Amino acid sequence: MKPPEHTATPGNDIADPVARPDAAAKCAGTARYLADLAVPGMLHARTVRSTRPRARITSRRLPPLPAGFFVVEARDIPGRNRIRMLDDDWPFFAEDIVNHIGEPILLVVGPEAEATAMIASRVIIEYEDLPPILSLDDALAGLAPPLYGEDNCFAEYSFHKGDLPQARRAARQMVKDGFSTGFQEHLYLEPQGVLAVPEAGRLTVYGSMQCPYYVKKAVEQAVGEGRHHVRIVQTVTGGAFGGKEDYPSLLAGQAAVAALKSGRPVRLVLDRTEDIAATTKRHPSRIDFTTFLDENDDLLGMDVDILLDGGAYSGLSSVVLQRAMFAASGVYRVPHLHVHGRVLATNQVPAGAFRGFGAPQAFFAIEMHLENIALRLGLDPLEYKLRHALRRGDRTCTDGLVRGAVRLPEMATRLCEAAGYPAKQAAYTAGQGRYRRGIGLSLCYHGCGFTGQGEELIQGTIALHKRADDAVEIRVAATEMGQGAQTVLPKIVAHSLGIPLDQIHYENPDTDIVPDSGPTVASRTTMIVGGLLREAALDLKRHWQSGRVMDIRRTYHHPPHIHWDQEHFRGDAYPEYAWGVNVVEVEVDLLTGLVRVIKIWAQFDVGAPMDERTLRGQMEGGIAQGLGYALWEKLEVDDGRVQQQRIRDYTIPTFMDMPPVESGSVYNPYEFGPFGAKGAGELTLVGVAPAVAAAVQQAIGCPVDMIPVTPEMILRRIRNRKHAKPDSEIPPESSPRSRSRADT
Amino acid sequence: MQITFELNNETVCLDVDPLRPLLDVLREELGLTGTKRGCGEGECGACAVLVNDRLVNSCLLPVGAVVHGRVMTIEGFRQTGAYQRLAEAFTEAGAVQCGFCTPGMILAAAALLRRNSQPDETEIRAALAGNLCRCTGLNMIVEAVQLAARRGGAPW
16 A cells, blocks of 8 residues: 555645636537537437327328438337336327327437428327316316326325424414415526437437436336447536436437437437427425414424426426425424425426425425514514524424534624625615615525435445556546536545546546446535545545556445435435525516516535535526526416427526625535535525515515516506405416415 | 638638528538537527627528628637637636537627727626526626736737
């Protein structure tokens, strides 16, 4: 055993920013995204999609196909026509029934992209309509036959803590509140795409993706287990945000089958309109609270009911629901708690993973609820929230132990000083005139790593390969999709080994080379995958022999103190939590309903930053997406059809919209994270919407119980207050449901 | 139809449909894949190129409209000192994440700095407003352009 020859440290502190290794190629335009790949003999595929929300396909008529063109459909699938996910209900191609508008029915494949698209547009599908379930209300009414199982419910769970009936009897006050949230579209700048290349006995699928091994399993299921060696290679990925967690499995399976059928490479790249209309979205939600207060106005008990709209196929919905449920009581100590949740099936575009994964819906609701309780009691929202915030040693909603220090009070205090929160909070309540200001605050956490038993089930495995030249290759399935994995993971390894960063190599994953370290999701890459890499690197350092090839593998297991009962949802739902505080100041034009965001202040506890600049990118980017979710990103599905199918209709924040953002982090290292790191990717989005909504609520003096908070909604609320009578124009699902402040 | 124009300081002559979008000609006929297709409708700016020094969404421009004009894509621009200055500033300011918007964003910044070497923040935001970025939260890109402008000295 010898120490490494190179002991130069790559920087004094791992947090010191380094240049992104992928920046040069991305600036120069030499980074190769999926659509930039062309291989000899490559064919182009175009999808023919359902135009009906729920129907039986009675016939399909193809135009004459020129030589070299062909179609691929369900009956061409040699394996199983089901995407391998949590529950195998989602077909690669519709069989006799379509369940949402935009559902793929067949591919037209041919040598020229334009001709392929032209032929696809001339395919005629005839349908016999079936009674659709077009909304959560339809699903609740239960008039149409179920889409899934007998109860049309993808998942239903409940869990208890304490004795809620007892709390109900002992309570001095009861407060009811209800909130709803809409769809959100990822709108990564690079549309989804895959390229399947068949070779003798082998099938390689290149693609823009988060989770190479999810894709591998899906393709293996499509082409038949064991019949072909399936290899998945991630290409440079132009943003994902959860949207490339589930859907690439579908595209890869389709392209793989087309490639096998033709014996030629097949590329399938979605148009923007297809991508918006057909790929997964954030689940719309309705969340209702009945909360019981004791004689000191403190939280005694809470009954939470969560309803998510899962769309046509189950996908990842059951786990999204679990994460929403474990966030339902927020960062608060609630002694007696009951949480019930359901995801219902509707004939709409399937809902799936999106940064936050159920938590943004839940935190919007719980934060507004606490805000409303405090205001109703005549108390300062911040003070009331901090009075009930979890502290080290407290029990979480699932009776897990809060092991780490909770630094929310000092984070909030620091932020409120910077924002002038107390003075503004007091002053803005009595606003006058056309332009009204408001300031809002939220507290949130995000469980780091998979929910519940996920990490134990997946047992992520990583490898380090030391070459003879003493360079070290990181072999993980974790993908760089913009978030900075290729910056952060090499730093963790370099700092652990004490060798220069340029001696560490980390290529986009290729499943022929890298073990399954799990999907790139759940804010787990730095904490879980990075943690394994650090252990492996320390091991490598101990056994380092210069000039020799060495291989080290590590598999994740929770630290021994983590206990979880999946059946009863009891114990540590996550190994650790990251925390956030957001303050948002807005100005609302009461005449137009337009909201101008003055400034956002945010503080996060992500354990320890692995790269200050990368972390800032996560903070600013997550905040921007959260702001869009709160104010602008309205995606409606009417009669099963996505109404905003273009970027011009679906408005993400632009340079003209983004306010100044003052973000920072506190150092609060996690014992089992690499260099103290916890998760950071999702946390930064989660708390924005409630802070925005609270600010708007203060500015307009009317309840804000749904997001996005559009100008139309603001004007309706103001008008309702003036006329003090129900507004017949408001559809039932968007009518004011907040009852706690109905008098304001 | 024969179409002649100057592309990245070299004359090109192509036999193409004059109504084909410049973006498709660049990517498919000429293999210049640094120009990205984000929407194909002129909404995202990922396909931005310079035509006669002005920023243009190449997905909306028929190639016939650039006859005898000067087209600069990232492949040509990256040969310049101005590019070096901008790429450094983008990297240092954390303006690059997924990178799909980056070539278009750099060209948008170049088009601005060419006509206004010391833009204020409002001018930067207005100049980049046609280019979307979903990763960075945008303010870090504004800072990158400010950094590049502040360092000056580049032949914009």
